[in-house]
Amino acid sequence: MDYPERWEIDDDPSLDEAALLEMLRAMLEIRGLEDEIQRAFTKDLVRGSTHLCTGQEAAVVGACSVLRTTDSMVCTYRGHGAVLAKGASLAATFAEIVGRETGLCGGKGGSMHLTDAGVGAYGSFAIVGAHLPIANGLALAARQQGSDAVSLCFFGDGSTNIGAFHESLNLAAVWSLPVIFFCENNLYGEYTAWRATARVDRLADRAGSYGMPGVRIDGNDVIAVRRATGQAVERARAGEGPTLIEAVTYRHRGHSRTDPAKYRPDGELERWLKVDPIRRLENLLATRGVSPERLQEITAAARDAVRDAVEEALSAAPPRLEALYEDVYA
Amino acid sequence: MSVLTYREAIKQAQADALAADPTVFLLGEDIAAAGGAFKVTDGLMDAFGSDRVMDTPISEQAIIGAAIGAALKGARPVAELMFADFAGVCFDQIANQLAKYRYMTAGQVSVPVTIRLANGAGQGFGSQHSQSVENWFLNVPGLKIVAPGSVEDAYGLLRSSIADDDPVLFFEHKAMYNVKADVPPELVPIPLGRAHVVRSGDDVTIVASQAMRRRAEEAADKLSAQGIAAEVIDPRTILPFDYESVAASVTRTNRLVVVQESSAAGSWGATLVARMAAECFESLDLAPVLISAPDTPVPYAGALEAAWIPGVDDICTAVLAMDRY
Numbered sequence: 001m002d003y004p005e006r007w008e009i010d011d012d013p014s015l016d017e018a019a020l021l022e023m024l025r026a027m028l029e030i031r032g033l034e035d036e037i038q039r040a041f042t043k044d045l046v047r048g049s050t051h052l053c054t055g056q057e058a059a060v061v062g063a064c065s066v067l068r069t070t071d072s073m074v075c076t077y078r079g080h081g082a083v084l085a086k087g088a089s090l091a092a093t094f095a096e097i098v099g100r101e102t103g104l105c106g107g108k109g110g111s112m113h114l115t116d117a118g119v120g121a122y123g124s125f126a127i128v129g130a131h132l133p134i135a136n137g138l139a140l141a142a143r144q145q146g147s148d149a150v151s152l153c154f155f156g157d158g159s160t161n162i163g164a165f166h167e168s169l170n171l172a173a174v175w176s177l178p179v180i181f182f183c184e185n186n187l188y189g190e191y192t193a194w195r196a197t198a199r200v201d202r203l204a205d206r207a208g209s210y211g212m213p214g215v216r217i218d219g220n221d222v223i224a225v226r227r228a229t230g231q232a233v234e235r236a237r238a239g240e241g242p243t244l245i246e247a248v249t250y251r252h253r254g255h256s257r258t259d260p261a262k263y264r265p266d267g268e269l270e271r272w273l274k275v276d277p278i279r280r281l282e283n284l285l286a287t288r289g290v291s292p293e294r295l296q297e298i299t300a301a302a303r304d305a306v307r308d309a310v311e312e313a314l315s316a317a318p319p320r321l322e323a324l325y326e327d328v329y330a
Numbered sequence: 331m332s333v334l335t336y337r338e339a340i341k342q343a344q345a346d347a348l349a350a351d352p353t354v355f356l357l358g359e360d361i362a363a364a365g366g367a368f369k370v371t372d373g374l375m376d377a378f379g380s381d382r383v384m385d386t387p388i389s390e391q392a393i394i395g396a397a398i399g400a401a402l403k404g405a406r407p408v409a410e411l412m413f414a415d416f417a418g419v420c421f422d423q424i425a426n427q428l429a430k431y432r433y434m435t436a437g438q439v440s441v442p443v444t445i446r447l448a449n450g451a452g453q454g455f456g457s458q459h460s461q462s463v464e465n466w467f468l469n470v471p472g473l474k475i476v477a478p479g480s481v482e483d484a485y486g487l488l489r490s491s492i493a494d495d496d497p498v499l500f501f502e503h504k505a506m507y508n509v510k511a512d513v514p515p516e517l518v519p520i521p522l523g524r525a526h527v528v529r530s531g532d533d534v535t536i537v538a539s540q541a542m543r544r545r546a547e548e549a550a551d552k553l554s555a556q557g558i559a560a561e562v563i564d565p566r567t568i569l570p571f572d573y574e575s576v577a578a579s580v581t582r583t584n585r586l587v588v589v590q591e592s593s594a595a596g597s598w599g600a601t602l603v604a605r606m607a608a609e610c611f612e613s614l615d616l617a618p619v620l621i622s623a624p625d626t627p628v629p630y631a632g633a634l635e636a637a638w639i640p641g642v643d644d645i646c647t648a649v650l651a652m653d654r655y
Contacts, residue, residue: 072403106436115435122402123435127426133395134427140396141403144355144381151399164422167392174387327437328471330495 001201002187002248003271009221009280011288020285021298023065023222027057027278028302030081033090036310037080037097037111041257045098045314050111053081055220055252058277059184060085060154062225063247066233067152072120072138074131075154077112078184078251079124082154087119090309100316107319108327129155129162132181136168139177139236150178150236152229158189160203169210169244178236180229181244184219186251191263207244219247220277223284249277332515337507339481340370340446342517343488344408348378351406354492357384357393358410358446367412368448368507390416394423397443398431406442408492413455414447414463414501421466428497429472440495444488449477449501450541450591451639457627460635462592464501464568468601474498474522475569479543481511483566486520494522501568503540525572527579531559534649535579537602538589539565542640546589549645558649568598573605580610585652586618589640594622619648 034052041050053060056078064085067073075082084093088104096103097111104116112126122138125131135153142149159165160183172179183203187194200206207214213235217228225247232243250272254261261269282295334342347354356362356371362385365372375383386393390411397407411417417424424445431441451460464475474496478484484502491498528543529550538546543564550560561579565571580586586606590599603618621640629635 072399105434105438108436109434113434115438117402117435117438122399122439123431125427127422130395130422130427133392133423134399134402135395136392137396137399137401137405137407138403139399141400141405144353144400144405145403164391164395167387167389168395170387171389171392171396175384323436327433327435329474330432330437330440330442 004218004220004275007275007280009223009284011284012223012227015223017288017290020281023061024278024281024285024298025302026061026085027222027281028299029090029305030057030061030084031278032302032306033084033094033309034080036094036306040098046111047099048110049256049258050097051078051256052253053078055272055276056184056186056249057081058222058225058281059219059247059249062222063152063154063182063229065226066230067120068149069120070147070149072122072135072142072149072151073154074122074135074138075124076131076156077124077126078156079114079154080111083114083116083121083124086116086121088114088116088121090305091312094309095313095316098313099318100313101319102313102316106323108323129159129164131155132159132164132168135179136172136177139172139179140175143178148237150180150233152180152182154182154184156189157183157185157187157194157203160206161189161197169207169212169242172242173210173212176239176241178239179242180232180236181242182229183244183246185246185248188251188255190255191259202246204244204246212242212244214244214246216246216248219249220275220280222277222281331512333510334481334513335507336481336484336509337368337370339485339513339517340488340502341372341374343485344371345374345377347408347489347492348374348382353404354406354408355382355384356408356410357386357396359386359388359412361385361410366410368504370502370507371410390420391423394420394428394445397445398423398428398441401441401443402439406492408444408446411445411447413459414449415458415461417447417463417466425467425470429470433472441497442495444491444498444500446500446502448504450503450505451628451635452505452541454630454632454635456630460628462590464499465592465597467499468569468596468598472497473569474567475501476522476567477501477539478566479540479564481509482513482517483520483526485517487522487566489519490522493519505541523567523570523572525563525565525575527561527575528564529560529562531561532583533559534585534587534652535561535563535576535583536587536589536645537563537565537576539568540591542589542591545640545642546645548642549649552642552646553649558653560649571598571602576602576606577610580606581613584613584615586614587621587645587648588618589621589645591639592623593625594620595625597622616652619652621645621648
């Protein structure tokens with residue numbers, strides 16, 4: 001029901017090879033940085049908890065690939081990938097997660113609060129569902145300013161059961177706001193399977209309650225994600241209002257660092273590893289005639305970029321103690 | 331001089347802010363077509379259009395979140411929560427999102443949201459529509475909290491709140507909406523964070539805001555007939571609190587009475603008393619007195635609610651008891 005129907009992903013002839021390679025690069029860098037974050041956590045370099053998006057790279061990369069810098073994006077505490085996909089730097093992202101002065105938020109936000117307003121990444125929010133109302137405001141201000149910028153809001157399947165989800169979709173529809181509500185349904189809300197917490201077949205069906213279109217797509221197919229988001233963005237830019245997208249994907253790791261995810265049925269992870277979004281995009285590129293050597297080059301470049309970013313971040317200083325008192329008020 | 335009500339002053343401040351700054355807009359339940367449950371925005375939609383004075387569904391989280399998001403993109407939203415008690419419905423948006431955004435992002439963006447809330451007891455609205463909600467937010471750094479206690483302050487403090495680059499919770503005492511006062515024809519902004527000495531006196535300092543300020547002034551009249559000169563201070567801004575003005579007064583009067591329309595625990599009055607006891611210990615002739623409501627919800631029946639709210643006699647009794655020392 002939630003598993004992709006086919007392993008191969010459909011090609012989109014309108015996308016040139018460079019566009020596909022660019023998405024591959026972004027997905028590889030996110031995968032690589034998440035691995036580094038996991039490693040840093042085991043070395044006690046990351047405080048508190050951290051929530052990795054390994055396995056969900058196609059969703060954030062495909063969706064952000066149709067956004068402009070002037071478009072807004074907000075996401076959840078599982079947001080490292082989304083913030084990177086919107087354009088944040090690898091080094092500043094990693095530096096924030098290890099609490100350095102050069103981090104996106106000067107070390108005051110951390111893993112759950114990555115924000116880079118300069119690239120339109122208006123925050124990772126650590127309270128489930130709390131950012132959906134804020135996504136509406138970003139869209140409203142864009143419209144007030146006469147711009148055709150849109151607001152894209154990533155959230156998980158767990159968010160669809162919280163009040164703010166319903167208030168936000170309703171208000172966005174009533175005001176016909178240029179918002180794309182992008183649900184990454186990774187099958188688990190924290191530690192509980194989504195089907196144990198909802199009685200609809202498809203979360204996308206909830207859009208009907210608010211009078212907006214809802215589409216369900218294979219979230220491990222970066223081309224499908226890009227196409228569906230592109231259509232929703234087009235609608236939004238044209239003033240036709242919000243769309244709910246449900247991208248079905250899978251979280252390779254547990255909810256947070258300390259979760260071994262023993263609640264998952266035997267064999268489920270292995271089954272989903274077979275539909276790894278990166279392998280599927282590589283396969284598509286191969287069918288287009290991109291050589292294995294070229295793909296290896298891209299992989300090596302991503303690995304180098306991540307390694308350099310980690311080195312740069314770890315060589316940065318911790319925040320000055322005075323920063324404790326700064327930025328409470330303007 | 332012209333005569334204006336507290337309600338009219340707040341409406342005028344919003345109208346003037348809308349006229350002065352194209353990034354200002356208003357949003358809230360029933361504020362546009364209906365002019366607001368308390369008619370504080372009556373006529374503003376006709377004057378400024380439905381794009382700048384916006385009705386919302388009954389969705390407090392969506393209202394405050396929309397204000398936050400718009401502010402991140404450069405707007406100056408003024409959101410109304412019909413009753414301050416409804417802040418409970420969107421507490422997360424206010425305490426976790428609005429207040430902390432600037433800090434958590436190391437000042438990448440400021441969040442100039444003003445939230446107007448109808449606050450306070452005295453009109454029989456019952457337990458869920460009568461609280462002094464400013465106290466819920468005292469422990470949330472990043473917010474500013476404003477509580478105007480006069481017609482002129484209502485105008486001037488709201489203009490400053492809307493112009494401020496930080497989030498401001500602007501508490502309007504709903505029992506004061508019909509209060510009238512002579513005001514200068516040209517009303518002006520009043521800076522946040524500065525208390526106002528409403529009445530000067532050398533014998534005792536009484537600090538009170540909103541409806542309690544009015545009762546403190548009445549008590550000062552009565553005390554004056556008995557030869558006691560009370561100084562009445564209205565803090566006007568609850569966060570950041572102007573401790574210096576109170577300390578300066580206490581240094582002179584050596585006696586402090588704080589009156590508030592809420593229970594004592596976790597209140598601004600309790601914080602003020604603790605701070606003055608620590609900082610002005612040498613100046614104080616005796617322990618400061620905090621006059622608060624009982625530790626119960628606000629009751630409905632007239633006699634019960636009247637007994638709940640601190641009265642003029644409570645203030646006089648407390649001051650006279652001090653005078654025996």
